[in-house]
């Protein structure tokens with residue numbers, strides 16, 4: 001009986017309606033292109049929300065996945081495995097961090113970060129130093145702890161009681177942060193660029209100021225690089241742009257190019273707080289996902305994709321700024337590398353739909369910010385095609 005129903009009808013019948021999905025069913029991808037059930041082609045400027053850095057059906061990812069699947073998929077963290085160890089070493093050797101904990105998602109990476117910060121402070125400075133400050137408009141995930149740490153009402157509504165020990169201050173406001181600080185604060189958690197919040201960038205020297213305040217109050221600095229890490233800003237990690245290092249950093253989205261993996265990285269002084277039995281996960285860092293992540297990380301670094309991202313990002317941002325000069329309803333173009341946002345003076349949804357009609361997938365953050373997170377392998381030609389399509393959509397819009 002189900003056979004006569006479309007995929008969309010069955011999805012709406014059999015799954016919780018937690019997503020407001022676009023009415024297309026995607027079946028196949030290659031590079032920055034993706035096709036729906038009817039065979040219609042789209043250029044993908046969403047990239048699985050900053051996940052598919054090397055694009056869809058990347059030969060590297062597919063070949064690595066096949067080979068590892070034939071060798072060893074999972075054994076449990078009761079044992080050492082080579083791909084997990086290789087990935088940890090490569091992450092450490094290419095970042096501020098000394099140690100890595102692997103998990104399965106961004107929310108889980110942030111959970112691990114919050115747990116590590118609390119436990120380190122509990123052990124070393126007493127149990128009252130336990131409050132985490134995060135930012136208004138932030139996004140850190142959907143688990144109870146990470147939604148309690150998230151600065152957006154829509155994520156938290158209906159889930160009372162939220163967890164205790166979280167406090168919020170405005171982003172880009174050092175005075176506000178300083179005011180909120182006291183001896184009970186154990187960590188400041190923030191995104192180097194707020195992604196879900198609408199591609200909100202830090203003011204020059206803001207992150208340096210946050211680092212100084214954290215040092216002054218003996219509190220840990222956690223950067224949530226789940227969306228902006230792994231080359232997306234034109235450097236491997238976004239913190240590299242700001243001249244300071246966090247104590248803890250979380251990664252997920254692009255780390256596995258679509259395989260579920262998250263990571264929490266920290267400096268050595270926190271290592272003792274996460275000893276045997278203190279934290280764990282069944283699936284975290286399986287040979288299968290870490291083999292793929294390792295191949296992705298290697299390719300980002302060694303095949304020049306980060307440099308490519310930086311270059312085409314500048315080209316893309318220039319092109320968006322040219323549209324801004326042409327259309328008054330565009331308020332601001334923000335971002336760096338290939339996390340770019342265009343704030344407009346009206347809801348994004350009709351524009352996103354019109355672009356989809358023309359064969360382009362773009363995304364909307366925070367109601368009125370068009371957000372662009374294409375695979376890092378996107379070309380200038382593909383960017384030109386999107387810009388032309390948007391230009392047409394905008395022209396049509398202003399006529400009607």
Ligand SMILES: *Cc1c(COP(=O)(O)O)cnc(C)c1O
Nearest residue numbers: 105106107139140141195226227
């Ligand atoms: C997506 C995202 C998360 C949550 O990651 P999940 O894998 O969906 O749990 C956390 N923080 C930031 C900044 C994100 O963009």
